[in-house]
Amino acid sequence: MKSLGSIRRSFEPWNDPNQRPYIAFENITKKFGDFVAVKDLTLHIFQREFFALLGGSGCGKSTLLRMLAGFENPTEGQILLDGENMSGVPPYKRPVNMMFQSYALFPHMSVEKNIAFGLKQDGMAKSEIDDRVNNMLKLVKLDQFGKRKPHQLSGGQRQRVALARSIAKRPKVLLLDEPLGALDKKLREETQFELMDLQQDLGLTFVVVTHDQEEAMTMADRIAVMDVGRIIQIGTPAEIYEAPKSEFVASFIGDINIFRGEVTAVKGGVVDIETPDGMVIRSETPHAHATGEKASFAIRPEKLRVSRTRPEGGINAASGEVWDIGYLGDMTVFHIKLKSGDVVKASLLNAVRTVEDPFSYDEEIWVSFAPDSGVVLSN
């Protein structure tokens, strides 16, 4: 069987009709005065899932997280957690914990006291608290730093204290609000994998809010792409990347070329789209089309082929001149200007160190692609 992208592990509770959702947002609307932050949204998240809410600022993703934590109440609709209605339950009585974007470490308490704070609220015995705190410190590799105050730690260390504090109570669900936003790139990449391992080891359900598509792609089992208070598309990282349903999702995640044209033929789930450049795109389509209507086709830069000679068949190919070349080390990005003036991006993996007779500026070349390497977008 053909599958989209690479398979992480066989964990797909969302495809199992017998699975009960662990977190259920049912027809949630949230208004702040006249502003509608979240609009009639329904979303089911399953136990042990690593779920990412992805979107730009103001798309409603943080509001959704804050409603789950209990800091905001939905204007309409209800939130169920493990079957229990959360309406009117204050944050301090919910079995969820949150890691804040600003970390929100208590500045007047040592690292140990910060981690112990939640455990003390539960009236846990002193010796048990000490054990748990020590375990947490080991888990986040901060054994030496228990007595320090937050301002005596670096950014990465603070991030780990915040994480330790939020998982110390072993919540049913851990909410993470832009957890890696304040870290530099290298530390961020390391921490992404640490978070994934931790989630696996502890068997917790993670809901993460992020605006960073790479972060969401790396860590999450499923991603919900949000815009203006709605979910635009929900799916595994591979589904979102390889089969975006709309232009918004396609361009929000990664780099993409979008060809717009007119439908010239439809036959048994295969559509022909002719672009103003005269290129004929033939692709399978999940949508219903009629001849003469407008359609867009999206294809990722790494799925384009570049050649000096015209590819056989003549369809799914266009010619243009090399406009820009960007050498990134692991790959080279070509900007190819078509006759219509549209610029197409194609990236070639530098699998070998030296290339014989490389493409150069202003050269006339052909870009082409396999029929199943792109998707027809819905209008």
Added chain:
Amino acid sequence: MNTSWTRFNIASVVFGFAFLYLPILLLVIYSFNESRLVTVWAGFSTKWYRELFNNQGLMDAAWVTVRVGLVSATFATVLGTLAALALTRYTRFNGRILFSGMVFAPLVMPEVITGLSLLLLFVAVDFGRGFWTVTLAHITFTMCFVAVVVQSRLMSFDRSLEEAAMDLGAGPVTTFLQITLPVILPAVIAGWMLAFTLSLDDLVIASFTSGPGATTLPMKIYSQVRLGVTPEINAVCTLLIGAVAIGVIIASVLNKSREVRRLRDEQAAFANH
């Protein structure tokens, strides 16, 4: 930029300091004067300090002032902090602008008017004037200063600290006592000290609202000066100046060393990382 000590700079600094501190310096020097005459120097002596401690009237007044200051500053701090919390937290209640205006009006209200209106109130409700009327009056006018100090701290307070505490299972009361209050405590203490000092040196409002047996030190000093300045008054003023100066120095040293320590800690943290 030229930062060297030109003659003009030196002159202006000397003149400025002289303008500010010469009168106080004269007062301190003459408190050690042997002579009873304030303007004639007759040798060094500490006898006026000894006399001062035997002057029952002045000592009583000092004790009243301290009691009024302690009680009124404490109440003003509680009320002022609550007012500041209400103004920064509940930004959408009806009449918020009116409330904030009313909290801050006493800052600019002429003291004579505050004093007079309070006096009229106490007379109207037939409240016997004495220690409690002065204290109440001082609470009223120092509360707004506390509110201003605490409010400015609350403006920069990261609300997510409170959310984090609640998220970890702490109810609103625990959250306030264990998180909010400790974090804003320096501002609350600063507010208390401000209220205490304002109460210590208030003359006008105390004069209006005080009654028999509740004469404060400023009132006592003022009434004695009208009969002629005695070296005793100089001595008591010198002690007051000394107390305030020590307080200010301790506060600023504490503040400075905390700042220095924090900077050093932060540098150490990044070096270790």
